[in-house]
Amino acid sequence: MPTQTHSYAAHAADKPLEHWQFERRDPRPDDVSIEILYCGVCHSDLHFAKNDWGFTEFPIVPGHEIVGRVTAVGAEVKNYAEGDLVGVGCMVDSCRECEACNDGLEQYCLNGFTMTYGSEDRHDATMTQGGYSNFVVVSERFVVKMPDGIDLKSAAPLLCAGITTYSPLKHYGVKAGHKVGVIGMGGLGHMGVKLAQAMGAEVTLFTRSQSKVEEAKSNGADHVVVSTDEDQMAAVAETFDFMLDTVPVAHDLNPYLNCLRYDGTHILVGVMDPIEPPVTGMNLIFKRRVVGGSLIGGMPETQEVLDFCAKNDITCDVEMINIDTINDAFDRMKAGDVRYRFVIDMESLKQKAA
């Protein structure tokens, strides 16, 4: 029997999120039914709710940084049992048979992955709905275990902000001793600093604002460079092995490319379209530098980042909110007024559900 689910949904681009009830699908044999405890608030939630990218189907329940407790499992589920603490990130399905899926890179599924919310379900063609909710049903393959001892509240953002920065640092080869620059001090940037440091890198935070220097240092950056200060930029020219660029709006990559050594890598994880002003070809050719992208991470790596963070005592800095303040949180997030991630305590939804 379908489960009645209480959520906060956007019903139109110009409307605030409001309480909405809908029926979750009947669990399938490979499904894990999850009572949601916490859900992080990602900037893309806001983009979806406002239909900034033009493909939102309303009503939509955002939320893809989900931590919860298993309430039931389907007959074919092998790795989870009632009571387990689990997470769900940005994906809830993929074709499961292409080369990318077979490599555990479901985010690059050749047939397109199913987003946690706002995608058409591959089986029943309903729209998937996210974690601003008390309940979610997800196929086992797209569920991860919360490691023992991890702080559940601050772990929620690891499922998007954490994996989005961890995966490229690993993939592009950050190792102990490397010099890594992190551009931007938001939800992704502050995770990038912590993760790169835990990998043994020497980490420099690049910020446009002098006012963020102390904040960056208190967050553990070894060094801070004010990117608008030409002298500071010149002083670090050709010294970095990697740049992790988390800035999600158009900006000039060339001054940062100039900070990379030969064979240096500039990694884009913040979606910016197009890259303007354009990259200078000489900046790539004359030093064999590369500009590469990266999108979240596959399921094995999503488990890996949780385990890595538990082992290295890394958490995301969060501000807990109640779900009925989500619209204010959106406004504050848009204004950059969050250090560094809002997380919704889903206990606050219980009065609605009562």
Place this chain on the structure above:
Amino acid sequence: MPTQTHSYAAHAADKPLEHWQFERRDPRPDDVSIEILYCGVCHSDLHFAKNDWGFTEFPIVPGHEIVGRVTAVGAEVKNYAEGDLVGVGCMVDSCRECEACNDGLEQYCLNGFTMTYGSEDRHDATMTQGGYSNFVVVSERFVVKMPDGIDLKSAAPLLCAGITTYSPLKHYGVKAGHKVGVIGMGGLGHMGVKLAQAMGAEVTLFTRSQSKVEEAKSNGADHVVVSTDEDQMAAVAETFDFMLDTVPVAHDLNPYLNCLRYDGTHILVGVMDPIEPPVTGMNLIFKRRVVGGSLIGGMPETQEVLDFCAKNDITCDVEMINIDTINDAFDRMKAGDVRYRFVIDMESLKQKAA
């Protein structure tokens, strides 16, 4: 005693190249003195002669695809002897002590490499002069051996066009079975096709012109795609592991990026500044694609490409010219009327020297 050298030099940006005599430096202990037999004509020779990049110091003798015979060696020279057939490419010196030099990547020398022509000599502050000449003196480290049996005339362009395409194919990891696209069918492009094929890749030549399809196939491309044909481009979407982009003028990378699989690599070897229209961030992020540059190759790899070509019976397609037709050759090269490299037979300089 300095050697009197006969050359063809540009004396100003608006003047044709003409015969010029100057004194080569006295050989140093690590120097190899070389009688030049053949010299390839690279597009950058034209750029230098016309001062297109704004830093030419006149008079300048172009030419960095030099094949010759050793006439004398300095006391410290270990690997060459009088009579050896040798080559000189785009570099004649570097700091020899930085990390890049120690890695055999002299082209990325942290202190800047010395170009074969148009650079200030590190020791005596004279300007280096290139291979449109009967004689050159080069430090042993920047000399390569011509492998036994290689055709000397058609080997000359391997020292620039060959290494410039070989080095990135190796560095970025082209292996047997990979699908490689080569963009542009000029001096670099036709070498890229041959080299990638010899590495075991399946090679597709991308050209803007239907008229070049047969030419590309007769040059050994497994497939040809006319890049202005949207249907042809759509048919190969997301199928390539690598693109080797040899086009030296601004063009849109996005349609080619769309032809790359996830984790695909777009390699720039033709200097184009800036990259306009700009690259779309999503084209990189959503498939973890990279855009990377590459500049010629280091000295060990320059020897390697010669040996590889000798072993695999690869040559550059050349049209031999006499040096007194160099200005016509420049005009024809500018018009794209060369298949695919002019090579100067330096025997034709002897009448001047007589």
